[in-house]
Amino acid sequence: MKRIIFWSALLALVLPMASCKKEMMQYSGMEGIYFAVQSGPSYSAPATWPFRPYTNIEFVKQPASVTQLETMIKVMITGPVKDYDRPFRVEVNPDSTTAQEGVHYLPIQGNYTIPANSTFGYIPITLKRTADMLNENKTIGLRLVANEHFGLAFPKWKALPDLANTSLGNDTAFDGRLHVINVNDLMVQPAVWRGSIQPVNREAGVWGAFTRKKLTLMCQMFNLKYEDFSSEATMTPVLVTLIHQEMSRWLIIQFNNGTPVLEDDGRLMFVGSVPWTSYIGVPYN
Amino acid sequence: MKRLILIILIASGSFLSACFKDTSNYVYQDINEITISGIAGAYTAVFNRDVLHIEPIVKMTEANTDASRFNYYWILVKGTRVIDTVGRKQVLDYAVNVSPDTYVLTLRVVDNVTGLAWKKGTSLTVGTSYSTGLMLMGTAENGAAEVEMISMGNDTSIVHGILASSGLPTLYDPVTILHTGTRDTNSNYARVWVMTKSGSYYLDRKTMTGNTSRRFSSIIAITENLDKENLNPILLAPQIRDRAGNTGNTYSRAMMTGEGHIFATSTFINGGDFYTNPINRSESDFNHLIKSAPYLFYSIGNMNSVMWYDTENNRFMNYANFGLGLFSTIPSDLPADAFSWNQAATGRTLVYGENTRNTDGGSTNGNSFTVMKDAANNHFIYKFYASTATPQKRDMYTVLPIATNFAQADFYAFSSRRSVVFYSVGNTLYAYDYNKGFEKAYSFPEVSGDEITMLKFDTQIDHTTNALYIATHNPGTKGRLRRFMVGTDPNTVTISPVDRSDWNGLIKIKDMNWRAVN
Numbered sequence: 001m002k003r004i005i006f007w008s009a010l011l012a013l014v015l016p017m018a019s020c021k022k023e024m025m026q027y028s029g030m031e032g033i034y035f036a037v038q039s040g041p042s043y044s045a046p047a048t049w050p051f052r053p054y055t056n057i058e059f060v061k062q063p064a065s066v067t068q069l070e071t072m073i074k075v076m077i078t079g080p081v082k083d084y085d086r087p088f089r090v091e092v093n094p095d096s097t098t099a100q101e102g103v104h105y106l107p108i109q110g111n112y113t114i115p116a117n118s119t120f121g122y123i124p125i126t127l128k129r130t131a132d133m134l135n136e137n138k139t140i141g142l143r144l145v146a147n148e149h150f151g152l153a154f155p156k157w158k159a160l161p162d163l164a165n166t167s168l169g170n171d172t173a174f175d176g177r178l179h180v181i182n183v184n185d186l187m188v189q190p191a192v193w194r195g196s197i198q199p200v201n202r203e204a205g206v207w208g209a210f211t212r213k214k215l216t217l218m219c220q221m222f223n224l225k226y227e228d229f230s231s232e233a234t235m236t237p238v239l240v241t242l243i244h245q246e247m248s249r250w251l252i253i254q255f256n257n258g259t260p261v262l263e264d265d266g267r268l269m270f271v272g273s274v275p276w277t278s279y280i281g282v283p284y285n
Numbered sequence: 286m287k288r289l290i291l292i293i294l295i296a297s298g299s300f301l302s303a304c305f306k307d308t309s310n311y312v313y314q315d316i317n318e319i320t321i322s323g324i325a326g327a328y329t330a331v332f333n334r335d336v337l338h339i340e341p342i343v344k345m346t347e348a349n350t351d352a353s354r355f356n357y358y359w360i361l362v363k364g365t366r367v368i369d370t371v372g373r374k375q376v377l378d379y380a381v382n383v384s385p386d387t388y389v390l391t392l393r394v395v396d397n398v399t400g401l402a403w404k405k406g407t408s409l410t411v412g413t414s415y416s417t418g419l420m421l422m423g424t425a426e427n428g429a430a431e432v433e434m435i436s437m438g439n440d441t442s443i444v445h446g447i448l449a450s451s452g453l454p455t456l457y458d459p460v461t462i463l464h465t466g467t468r469d470t471n472s473n474y475a476r477v478w479v480m481t482k483s484g485s486y487y488l489d490r491k492t493m494t495g496n497t498s499r500r501f502s503s504i505i506a507i508t509e510n511l512d513k514e515n516l517n518p519i520l521l522a523p524q525i526r527d528r529a530g531n532t533g534n535t536y537s538r539a540m541m542t543g544e545g546h547i548f549a550t551s552t553f554i555n556g557g558d559f560y561t562n563p564i565n566r567s568e569s570d571f572n573h574l575i576k577s578a579p580y581l582f583y584s585i586g587n588m589n590s591v592m593w594y595d596t597e598n599n600r601f602m603n604y605a606n607f608g609l610g611l612f613s614t615i616p617s618d619l620p621a622d623a624f625s626w627n628q629a630a631t632g633r634t635l636v637y638g639e640n641t642r643n644t645d646g647g648s649t650n651g652n653s654f655t656v657m658k659d660a661a662n663n664h665f666i667y668k669f670y671a672s673t674a675t676p677q678k679r680d681m682y683t684v685l686p687i688a689t690n691f692a693q694a695d696f697y698a699f700s701s702r703r704s705v706v707f708y709s710v711g712n713t714l715y716a717y718d719y720n721k722g723f724e725k726a727y728s729f730p731e732v733s734g735d736e737i738t739m740l741k742f743d744t745q746i747d748h749t750t751n752a753l754y755i756a757t758h759n760p761g762t763k764g765r766l767r768r769f770m771v772g773t774d775p776n777t778v779t780i781s782p783v784d785r786s787d788w789n790g791l792i793k794i795k796d797m798n799w800r801a802v803n
Contacts, residue, residue, distance in 0.1 A: 005290055221508075222508065236506070236556060236559070237554070237555050237556030237557070237559070238504075238505075238506045238550075238555040238556060238557075238559035238560070238561060239506045241506075241554055241555050241561055241608070242506045242507070242508065242561040242562070245561055245562070245609075245611055246508050246562070249571075249611060273609070
């Protein structure tokens with residue numbers, strides 16, 4: 001009995017000492033690799049952007065002189081960093097690829113490295129601007145391949161629900177082994193477009209509905225670039241007025257000269273104060 | 286044994302405190318403590334005029350003769366942003382040149398021996414001499430354009446040399462200085478324009494400083510093939526119409542450049558004071574810009590349209606669609622009209638034009654007047670209501686030969702309250718009552734003597750008083766500005782000087798405009 005008391009007292013003496021020492025739990029698990037491409041809105045910090053299974057390359061946002069563009073696809077690793085370079089392998093996934101090698105992108109050499117003492121690396125992909133991208137989106141699917149250095153981490157990636165909740169979409173749950181590059185030259189409606197479509201398909205506002213033909217014409221007439229429509233700093237209200245005024249006048253002159261400017265569907269091009277009404281899909285005759 | 290166990294247990298408890306480190310220092314000593322007094326709770330100063338002088342009392346607990354032991358910093362802070370260190374001595378003498386606003390001014394005394402800083406704060410409100418008063422544009426003694434202001438804040442004072450210290454290059458051929466009106470704090474809506482034929486610039490409204498990038502070219506978006514960089518406005522509509530600084534239209538504006546081009550805008554549509562292509566053209570000949578005479582006609586009380594005079598075809602044109610219209614229209618005549626908008630057939634040309642608050646014929650917001658002349662040098666006065674898309678003609682008067690030297694006049698000024706036009710030739714002031722059948726001519730030797738450099742009726746501060754401003758100049762006493770009241774007796778024209786409205790030692794005044802807001 002006395003011995004029990006003695007030993008328990010001794011334990012009570014020794015055990016608190018151990019409480020002064022702290023130790024972190026080490027990572028234990030696969031040494032793996034996964035796609036770590038982040039994207040998000042410009043108002044938030046890039047570090048807070050969610051991981052995405054795709055990269056969008058829009059040639060329309062580049063000057064016309066840009067015919068080829070290199071994008072860097074980021075990958076990250078799980079497991080400890082090493083003090084030597086480690087190779088990893090990636091290949092094109094034919095299931096999710098519509099782009100042609102050599103036409104829409106330069107051949108992918110397949111072997112890349114995670115540098116020594118780094119937790120991440122990049123896959124450089126060179127994309128080419130082609131005429132067929134004006135009307136069609138091309139995709140390049142990428143697939144990581146396991147080797148002796150890395151397994152494949154996160155086949156079921158899912159973003160933490162509390163992290164940047166508001167900007168998360170469905171695409172934040174995906175397979176971390178796969179990645180898709182969307183590349184196109186489609187002219188989408190820019191951030192600043194002062195026009196709208198009213199029921200039923202009637203063009204309204206100072207610029208009417210967005211069309212590539214109309215925007216290209218604006219760029220020609222007013223010596224603008226697609227990028228100028230990307231913010232109010234470059235597309236100022238007074239410039240909006242000028243485009244509205246001068247383009248309406250020009251369209252009316254063309255109409256009166258018997259050379260009306262038509263959209264692709266045959267309707268009269270509409271800008272603000274022209275005297276006609278244009279309906280999308282209804283040709284002028 | 287039990288006692289031993291008890292001791293061990295108690296001891297084990299005391300071991301726990303070993304985890305706590307004592308880093309305290311128990312050696313205390315007195316240091317030099319500083320208290321700052323003699324600084325008031327708040328100071329006010331006028332920007333670019335006052336020198337802020339503060340003599341604080343700095344008391345220390347230890348006697349000290351080594352001045353180098355202490356550093357003094359007078360630090361000016363706006364919110365959380367440090368603006369500047371405005372003094373590095375104990376006594377502050379600061380020529381206030383910080384943008385007018387309210388600041389916190391802190392004296393920080395650093396004791397270099399102890400490394401401690403002691404501070405005391407106060408608030409500093411920097412006002413401006415420029416908020417209210419008469420802005421004068423004219424010529425300085427060196428021949429350059431210069432701006433002065435008769436500042437009418439709490440007390441009246443004259444600010445000299447505004448343009449010389451504005452940071453702008455030396456300008457010549459002064460035209461005017463004006464405030465666009467509106468109380469908006471956004472610099473894209475309200476501007477102060479310095480207009481000269483050698484260049485027009487808009488200034489920072491608080492500090493009245495400028496730089497060469499603040500040209501008209503920076504606020505226009507045009508496709509017209511014009512020399513954009515050299516467009517210099519000489520005229521703006523609408524003018525200030527009351528003491529509080531309001532104008533006849535908050536959103537509509539028109540500006541004319543020295544070449545006679547007219548730019549019109551709706552600040553509401555265009556997101557501020559920005560302009561597109563000029564409107565001095567007709568629809569039928571759209572690609573030809575017509576040279577306008579340097580006048581814009583509109584009703585001061587409410588500007589809903591603006592008329593201008595086509596010097597190529599000798600006709601009046603109208604523009605009533607601010608922000609949307611791309612061209613001006615040719616107003617139509619009625620058979621019974623006193624005159625035609627198109628003067629080509631009469632052979633008359635425009636000599637002078639002015640907007641007033643004359644309400645003859647029901648022109649609530651003010652008639653406009655022009656002086657016309659024909660090839661035989663006969664002069665005529667046209668009175669019309671430049672309002673809406675259908676402006677109205679009110680009357681036409683033939684100037685009789687009794688109006689001495691009317692044709693030679695340097696300046697004209699139409700009264701808003703009476704059928705009287707004042708004019709000057711050299712140093713002589715005349716008046717002519719154009720009331721049909723009762724025409725009379727007057728001259729005023731009492732104001733003559735010095736060269737008259739400006740005649741202007743007050744339509745900007747209080748148009749009901751019929752006050753006439755006369756600027757004169759002589760090389761000895763320099764520029765002089767006086768305010769006179771025009772008598773109300775309809776049988777005669779008299780003017781009487783207004784008490785305390787005589788300012789001397791000014792520039793050679795070319796034009797003046799009222800300013801009531803910053």
